[in-house]
Amino acid sequence: MDGNRRFAKNRGLEVRHGHAEGADALEQTLDWCLKLGVKTVTVYAFSTENFSRDKVSEVDPIMSLSTEKFQKFASNSDIVKKHGIAVRVYGRLDLLPPPVKHAASLAAKMTATNSNAILNICMPYTSREEILYAVRTIVRGVEDGILDSDDISQEVLEKCFWTGGNSDSISGSGDVDILLRTSGEVRLSDFMLWQASNACQIKFLNVYWPDFTFWHMLPSLIQYQMSYSQVSQARNQHQKHLNYLFSSRNNDKNFCCTGAGYEEGLVVDAQVKRVMRFLDAVRKERDADAIKYCP
Numbered sequence: 001m002d003g004n005r006r007f008a009k010n011r012g013l014e015v016r017h018g019h020a021e022g023a024d025a026l027e028q029t030l031d032w033c034l035k036l037g038v039k040t041v042t043v044y045a046f047s048t049e050n051f052s053r054d055k056v057s058e059v060d061p062i063m064s065l066s067t068e069k070f071q072k073f074a075s076n077s078d079i080v081k082k083h084g085i086a087v088r089v090y091g092r093l094d095l096l097p098p099p100v101k102h103a104a105s106l107a108a109k110m111t112a113t114n115s116n117a118i119l120n121i122c123m124p125y126t127s128r129e130e131i132l133y134a135v136r137t138i139v140r141g142v143e144d145g146i147l148d149s150d151d152i153s154q155e156v157l158e159k160c161f162w163t164g165g166n167s168d169s170i171s172g173s174g175d176v177d178i179l180l181r182t183s184g185e186v187r188l189s190d191f192m193l194w195q196a197s198n199a200c201q202i203k204f205l206n207v208y209w210p211d212f213t214f215w216h217m218l219p220s221l222i223q224y225q226m227s228y229s230q231v232s233q234a235r236n237q238h239q240k241h242l243n244y245l246f247s248s249r250n251n252d253k254n255f256c257c258t259g260a261g262y263e264e265g266l267v268v269d270a271q272v273k274r275v276m277r278f279l280d281a282v283r284k285e286r287d288a289d290a291i292k293y294c295p
């Protein structure tokens with residue numbers, strides 16, 4: 001959601017009004033996405049670096065605005081109810097002021113059973129923080145004796161991300177299909193670096209976020225649909241590559257692996273059992289963390 005300040009400046013408005021318009025643009029965009037069948041929408045609302053902006057004129061107003069939006073989502077507001085949206089907040093929630101993290105946890109809790117669509121709000125987030133979180137989780141797993149260092153793989157690492165769960169947990173969403181960056185900046189600014197690395201369509205749009213319309217979004221969706229077979233092919237290739245790495249790590253153990261990595265239904269040996277037990281504990285802890293600031 002980039003370009004709120006420049007939008008405000010161009011109109012002679014205070015910065016906080018730019019952010020307020022940005023928050024409204026999110027609800028509108030969400031409505032378009034869900035009507036078109038895009039069931040998971042992830043937005044970059046605040047980076048950990050944004051805390052260094054002016055507290056009074058910018059950070060505090062963003063925090064108040066976010067509290068208000070989270071409270072609205074928590075009460076299953078019109079848009080949440082209309083589309084059955086589960087709201088998830090990814091990031092260093094511990095760094096947020098108490099009213100914001102209370103409201104964020106409440107929104108996650110009160111919408112957790114909504115199962116038609118997912119809104120992920122990244123706040124305060126950076127990809128590098130997320131990767132660090134995953135690495136720390138894995139180190140703890142090894143130190144606690146749940147996991148062997150030999151068990152660590154790309155799949156295990158990515159399942160330890162904030163986004164690493166699956167659709168039936170209240171955290172996690174997996175790979176990104178389309179990434180849209182508004183405001184004309186041509187960089188990713190530490191957003192979903194890992195999740196966007198696997199056949200993701202990345203578009204840089206020359207529009208400030210509050211001015212973003214359906215017509216900015218539509219060409220990207222059409223292009224994605226038209227290239228869907230190449231996307232699937234690239235993803236299958238990637239899965240084959242992971243399987244190859246997996247079986248070559250395990251060829252001394254007479255291990256066999258099918259397409260779905262560590263998912264259920266696979267041949268189970270001691271390593272798979274260990275990994276599944278670890279990932280289950282990770283998912284439970286992450287789900288508990290998502291709602292731990294509920295008042």
Ligand SMILES: CC(C)=CCC/C(C)=C/CC/C(C)=C/COP(=O)(O)OP(=O)(O)O
Binds near residue numbers: 006
């Ligand atoms: C919970 C919820 C939905 C909250 C929404 C609050 C909101 C709209 C936050 C966006 C804040 C932000 C740093 C935007 C980026 O534009 P920028 O300020 O970097 O603009 P610039 O690129 O023009 O400087």
